[in-house]
Amino acid sequence: MTTKPLVSIVNIFFNAEKYFAEAIESVIAQTYDNWELLLVDDGSTDKSTEIAINYAEKYPGKIRYLQHPEHKNVGKSSSRNVGINNAKGDYIALLDADDIFLPPKLEKQVAILESHPEAGMVYGPSLYWYSWTGNKSDRQRDCFAKLGVEPNNLFYPPTLLTLYLTDTGTVPSPCGLLARRDVIEATGGFDERIQHLYEDQVFFAKMCLKAPVFVESGCWDKYRQHLESSSNIAIATGEYHPVKPNPAHKTYLYWLEEYISPQNINDTQLVKALDEALVPYRYPLKYINSRMKQKLKSIAKRRLPSVVHRWIGTQMWGDRYIPPVGAVDFGSLRRVTPISRQFGFDRGLPVDRYYIEKFLAANKADIKGRVLEIGDNSYTRQFGGDNVTQSDVLHVVEGNPQATIVGDLTNAEHIPSDAFDCLILTQTLQMIYDVRSALKTIYRILKPGGVALVTIPGITHISEDEWAKYWCSNFTSKSAQLLFVEFFPEANIQLETHGNVLAAIAFLSGVATEELHSSELEHRDRQYELIITVRAIKPQET
Structure with missing residues (x-):
């Protein structure tokens, strides 16, 4: 019997009596039961010390109370290091005294790290x-933190650190992570020279340079927003500002420069991002001049004629140019009817098909053995070729000469179980009302180790053909992920989104792939999910 790895949760606190018990109870409520909670007292003078000691006495062996010598107030970094140094677990989670974990937090994130041993x-x-x-x-006002990357992917050093420097809004919250203790120890943990502000970014920088990091789509913690938080107090005192240059940010950036210098990191994007972040502190006049230019552009938006403004803007800034209200040029798209109602088939390759065929081409090694496709076997032949030993076609009604099986995926007991090495299901699930029953069938009929290659519409119009009456729903990456994990192990699902605002507009208008540049098609914007692709593997029998 495999033993679950132990998770050590480090919860530091300082005068946190107002929210502290709620944070502790959120750990006790975890669906994953092999954890220990280390309550590290940073010299509290309110009732939070008493709260911590009472919980440690109530849950001996599960909850421990720790403090600095002489009950001193030392700082966040030193307090977290005390917890990490006393931890017994394979994994470390961090929790602040005013935040909470959601019940599946540890269960979900342990499973991810167990299935991705390379992730730190x-x-x-x-x-x-x-x-x-x-x-x-x-x-x-509740909202999810910005990730800035396509979730459910592994990112290698120094990709995420570069992102954090160019878009500070993407830096995660400490309570959102789970890390391997040995990787934390290899980095030296928290740097005790920076105790109060940006100490979390110091930690993330070290981790993102040391090992690959898996960024997931699931939200398993709540980051409480209140005026008594340390960041809000720092804003009030002038130590910190989320947008403007500030002393704490300057200290962090100079620390980062000193930290990466001896490591000989030859990543031009990281170096450029750090140099640009340092401009307000190294070259304040240059920074002020840049801000002045931005203000002048704002004035020009309001004063120049729209045609002149648009011409100047596109010449100088290209895609970065944002026309003012009234200056947008709709061109051929200023119409209330689409250019094509046939998804662009009558003009060339529809935009969604570009992403579908690229997905199948990338996974053509899966299209082998006995393959089942819906409607016809064109993609089986195109991407499987000689690797396919038997090609089957499923159609919902009789009369299709290519169909070897007639049936409905939601009610298909006549289709044998464990029969297919691969199933190709493109743009079909939106036609099925009972999607869960269809996915249950897909899982059942795949052989152990078999692969389902599925594409699902996100942003689309409804067809005008005989299938229009069946069209039930479109999907998001989140809804697709939640549906597939009901049947396939999460670690066996690879989900991606494709598209951007231009690709979506083109597709909705019926503009074909040939009318766009490849760079316009390849750009991904996770807020515009034109197509969702899923590669799901049925586990091998044990």
């Missing part, structure tokens, strides 16, 4: 939690 850390988007107040107006 995993994190997902924290929920910026305003609604804890119970006020109706605050419920609308």
